């Protein structure tokens with residue numbers, strides 16, 4: 001998946017103005033009638049909900065909108081150049097300038113069909129009609145079309161996610177996502193079934209929430225283990241992280257601390273985000289047994305903990321309600337949550 005790309009954009013050149021004189025029977029001294037050139041088209045970047053990464057523009061680094069047509073006689077204006085629209089995912093930032101340190105975010109496309117004009121087309125040149133004066137009634141000149149704007153921009157996608165489900169392989173992330181949304185990710189009893197982020201939508205009372213399941217994190221993901229940690233990009237804008245733990249694993253606490261380490265190692269202040277713990281597979285007797293052992297420690301943590309079965313649905317509604325509430329609370333809040341106090345289980349980094 002491609003999330004950052006630098007491209008060169010150019011608006012179309014305006015069409016040249018036309019030099020022409022009206023020549024008609026019975027109309028002596030018809031005068032100039034050369035029309036203006038058409039304006040060049042502009043390059044527009046538009047966010048679309050049905051685009052998930054920059055793969056669309058993978059093979060090209062430069063884009064140019066259409067040129068304006070020349071003006072013609074009879075005062076006809078040249079055709080306007082065609083605009084070029086580049087579609088990108090919702091959550092794409094459009095950044096001007098490629099010199100490190102000099103970059104400025106020009107637009108943050110956060111809604112469906114939101115767009116920004118990045119390189120305007122040049123204006124068409126005036127036709128000779130416009131040069132006529134009392135002194136020079138038959139001008140032989142017309143203006144040239146202007147060149148379009150040229151701009152180097154960086155597109156960077158920070159996916160718009162409200163709720164991000166994070167967990168170890170086989171913890172049941174896909175099962176949970178398919179229970180709470182209409183997304184249908186593959187579910188299987190082997191690790192790394194999900195290799196790309198999967199997104200679903202959850203209806204709330206007033207708004208919808210975007211839920212993303214990202215591929216499993218394992219210990220050392222930030223060092224490239226497993227599928228790596230790049231998918232945590234989907235968590236950067238999330239209002240809440242659901243850390244999904246496999247209740248049937250004998251090492252629930254260790255897995256939690258590994259997830260926390262990976263989140264902290266990713267950077268981007270992810271460790272300050274609100275999170276909810278969900279211990280899954282409570283329909284299995286062995287999970288109930290493991291959980292009864294670690295429950296006192298889990299309940300001590302300063303984060304909400306839910307005990308669920310994504311397969312049977314037990315406890316899932318409560319979890320989802322809590323997640324929605326958390327997201328709603330952090331919208332608009334500047335510093336939504338204090339860093340949670342769950343450093344207890346964080347192991348020392350390995351060499």
Ligand SMILES: Nc1nc2c(ncn2[C@@H]2O[C@H](COP(=O)(O)OP(=O)(O)OP(=O)(O)O)[C@@H](O)[C@H]2O)c(=O)[nH]1
Nearest residue numbers: 170171172173174175188191192193194309310311
């Ligand atoms: N008994 C039980 N099994 C579950 C539950 N949730 C998931 N599973 C099973 O656990 C296995 C893994 O489930 P997935 O939903 O694919 O897990 P995942 O976390 O998406 O796994 P990856 O995509 O491979 O990382 C599947 O065989 C599921 O049927 C649950 O609540 N109870």
Ligand SMILES: [Mg+2]
Nearest residue numbers: 173174193194
């Ligand atoms: Mg999965």
